[in-house]
Amino acid sequence: MQAFYTMLQFLLPGLGVTISVTAIALCMGCCIGALMAVMRVYGGLVAKAIAVCYSMVVRAVPVVVLIFILFFVISEFVDLSPFMSGAIALGFASGAYQTEIFRGALLSIPQGQMVAARGIGMSRAKAIRCIILPQAFRVAIPSLINEVSLVLKDSSLVFVIGVPELMRRAQYASASTMEPLLAFGTAAFFYIMMTLFVSKLLEAVEKRFAISF
Amino acid sequence: MKEFLAYAKMALPDLLQGTVVTLELTAGALLIGLAIGLPLSLMRVYGGRLIQPLCTAYLTVFRGTPLLVQLFVVYYGLPEIGVAFSRMTAAFLTLGCNSGAYQCEYFRGAIQAVSTGQMQAARGIGMSRLQGIRHIILPQALRLVIPAWSNEFIAMVKYTAIVFLIAVPDLMSKAKILSSQNFAPIQTYVLVAMIYLVLVGALGLMLHVVQQKLAVPGLDFGMDKR
Amino acid sequence: MPLPVLRIEKLCKSFGNTAVITDVSFDVIPSEVIVVIGSSGTGKSTMLQCINLLLRPTSGRIFLEEKEITAPGVNQDNVRRQMGMVFQEFNLFNHLTVLGNVTIGMVKVSGIPAKQAKEKALQELERVGMAEHCEKYPAQLSGGQKQRVGIARALGMDPKVMLFDEPTSALDPELTGEVLAVMQKLAAEGMTMIIVSHEMGFAREVADRVIFMENGTIEEQGIPDQIFSTPRSERTRKFLSVIRPGKSV
Ligand SMILES: Nc1ncnc2c1ncn2[C@@H]1O[C@H](COP(=O)(O)OP(=O)(O)O)[C@@H](O)[C@H]1O
């Protein structure tokens, strides 16, 4: 028990890094996803093609591969920390999945909303921004929360480029204490706590939504 | 571009060797996952109260932690308590148990999507519960699960990409070696990405054909999941 | 007086603390057609499901041809095989063709060889006028056709008694006729049937006896003419006054 407690404390900084990487990736993915989804649903031919290619290619490639590619590409041009490279790579990956989430949400908004918005004199862009997107966002919330735990788990992969997140800390610990089961088990414990928290959040939100819709 | 093509030509044989291992891992993991997930889903839906906590624990652990953690616990952690596996076995086992948890949820969803009236009607013509599950519920659930299961298939191809971290000689593993030998990480990983793209595309096409072949009128509503 | 096919004695059923069926007793003699009427939620479905043991009665006894089927140790699957059940929602097996729906019970439950089962199934389908649709899947049929297949499926098991739970309630009005016609034909052929239905015209024409259920028990029963023309119970009268003959509620 004492050993577990010590391990918890040792891994704690890694937890902070894991959460930060996840948060940055999610925000970035959200921006990319929303933009790509709008391009996909409302855009012209070129915009549509870009959005389709991005989502299809990124979702077909393992996240580790994306992390490696972006890490090396980024370091060709700018001097970014592995932390930032990793976060960007995860955001880039999550963006593709969020594109699909937002696309589904956009398509679920009845056509009449756009017609009505144009009817009161809004431009197409304004209608999308002020009428369609806010509604789509609400529809997407459950899937977005689910995306949080997916990215949380994927964030363990930035381990491969040396970001000192949970897994990396656990590996140090495992090497120095010679107790890999305890080290990785404790890391697993952290992840389970976080994903359980997210799924409880999801339940709560879905309950709220069941009433308000 | 020319450089890239030349490099690709040089690297491809090695990478394809790794790809074979990747596909073997995918197939093995899916089968192990099927062997775990299907019975588990039946327990979840039809099982008594006593085994539910066990199922829940299994699902929480395997769905609630990254695959990477699972892999390291199995390969590095378990030997500490005297359970040691070879790299390959550890990879198959971890991927399989992980897939089992996800497949369980897909099967459960499909079983529950078959209406309760079906079981009632089965019992009504004198079938036992077990016969009802076997002849009426499962044949329908297995068709309903195909879209989700196809997704799991494709996801599994991508999930296997982390086993290089315990030095299983898969596609990524070969890539890592090539990349450091030739100081060409970007070319290598772009090439790897392209291989995955082709794999996933081809599998997607294949599974689509299978889906069409197995379609039954009225039983083809999709249950798409990531 | 012939021996009853089915005898129900003091049947009670509760879910938790709520009693849904209380003290229901009646006999069914061979070839008798009983139509059960009553407003929704009074436990008609629950009663039918207790009779073929889809639900376990809380108390009371049920006899099928003088054998107590509620006794401990009775093979319930075997009991259900001997009673045909037709559902409001049809519940056809969606993954099987019309023919498959009728044969699967014969093959998997009764152990009849596939070839023989197919012949018999086609006969039963002929009886309900669905033989030419035998290769179709349920999703390709209309509601009335589905229900006729549901009836053929039950008939295939050679039941001693047929139980119908609102067989036409889920159908569009123009489709009820074909199903009622099949049931009428079965009655004429001497099939023993218990039918929960809101089709008063049908009840009047085909039933040997009408049972009016209220609050989980039998409020009144008798021959159709008596029930429909001179109901003894105030409640029966009230119920009938809100239902026009031949219309479903
Ligand atoms: N499984 C069940 N658990 C609890 N209550 C039930 C269940 N099935 C039926 N009931 C209740 O029993 C009553 C009778 O239902 P039912 O037999 O379906 O009536 P009817 O078929 O006459 O409309 C209803 O009030 C219903 O809510």
Ligand SMILES: [Mg+2]
């Ligand atoms: Mg009912």
